[in-house]
Amino acid sequence: MRNVSLDIFRGLIIFLMIIVNSQGAGSDPYPILDHAEWFGFTLADFVFPSFLFIMGCSLAYSKASSLQWNEYFTKVAKRTLILFAIGLFLNWFPFFLFNKQGLFEWKYFENLRFMGVFQRLALCYFLAAIIVKASPKHSIIVGSVMLVGYWAAVMLLAPQGMQLTREGNLGTMIDNFIIPKSHLYRGDNGFEPEGLLGTIPASVNMIAGFICARYVRNNGFTTETLRKFLFAGFGLLILTSLWSVQYPVSKKLWTSSYVILTIGLDLFLLATLAYVYEVKNIKIASEFFQIFGRNPLAIYVFSLLFLKILLVWRVEPTVSLHKFLGEQVFQKVWAGAGGSLLFALCFTLICFLFALWLDRKKIIIKI
DSSP: OHHHHHHHHHHHHHHHHHHHHHOOSSSSOOGSSOSSSSOOOHHHHHHHHHHHHHHHHHHHHHHGGSSSSHHHHHHHHHHHHHHHHHHHHHHHHSSSSEEEEEEEEEEEGGOOOOOOOHHHHHHHHHHHHHHHOGGGGGGHHHHHHHHHHHHHHHHSSSSSSTTTTTSSHHHHHHHHHHSSSSGGGOOOOOOTTTOOOOHHHHHHHHHHHHHHHHHHHHOOOOOHHHHHHHHHHHHHHHHHHHHHTOOOOOOOOOOOOHHHHHHHHHHHHHHHHHIIIIISOOOTTHHHHHHHHHHHHHHHHHHHHHHHHHHHHHHEEEHHHHHHHIIIIHHHHHHHHOOOOOOHHHHHHHHHHHHHHHHHHHOOOOO
16 A cells, blocks of 8 residues: 655655765756765755665655565565666666776676665665664664764774775775775775765665654554654754764764664654645645655666666767757756756756656556
């Protein structure tokens, strides 16, 4: 059974993810649509943990939870491998590139980045799915222990004074030890933003989604439910303000303070959506976001493939179609960050048309 508020929440997050990922060329985006450099928080930093949260919500409604352990583990492992494989494919696609001189080059496996967004989704899904199956009633305790344990490990096991730096943090040490350097992200001075250790705190975002949706499944979106979500969200924001003094909010490090901040905001957002669309029964934009929310992973994959095609399609040897449209079309219409956003909105509209086609054909792509 589908839940309207959860579908709208899911669709809104996919909409924001595409907007953030597809800013046009020719200008820096609005700061709120760009990730914080290291510490700090923007709207762009909100979308990925929120997608993990909504994936956790889906776990609470999954029919697989009634399966016996062996069958359940097989199903979870299979989906984990599929998600991870999609991530590798997206990193490799379209299997070639044009270098800075505009010359064609193949993208060889020996330089393929192993980690990425889908890889993190896969690993978080595996960890969260096992935890909520093993102990659904104690998931909140397990998640809390994971966050505190991650904090302790980061602060105690890395060189003193280097714990929260790009080069010296524990996650970087683990990634460099396990993953060959040629298979790590090369766009942030060698730091891997979707590294292995970050899977632990990121999984808590998914576990929180499960806890939230399990409560909704058992109690519904009543006024009392919304009151409890708002109260819990407010409490998490207070905890964030206290914890972040010693352990700053950072998406790239996926700090524990960042986790509880995003969970708190997710509870606020979900309570607001439930109040508007279920308590007050207001229908503004509900169908638009539900269409995005019915095939979230498929639409997100489509957006990434489409963007990569624009980036590799040459108008001139050193000018991609993405660069040409951003600089010569959208920047002419609206110079600066506005033009960059306008490009992203048009790009997202095309993704919506794909989502609408799937919806009209009643196609639900489950990954």
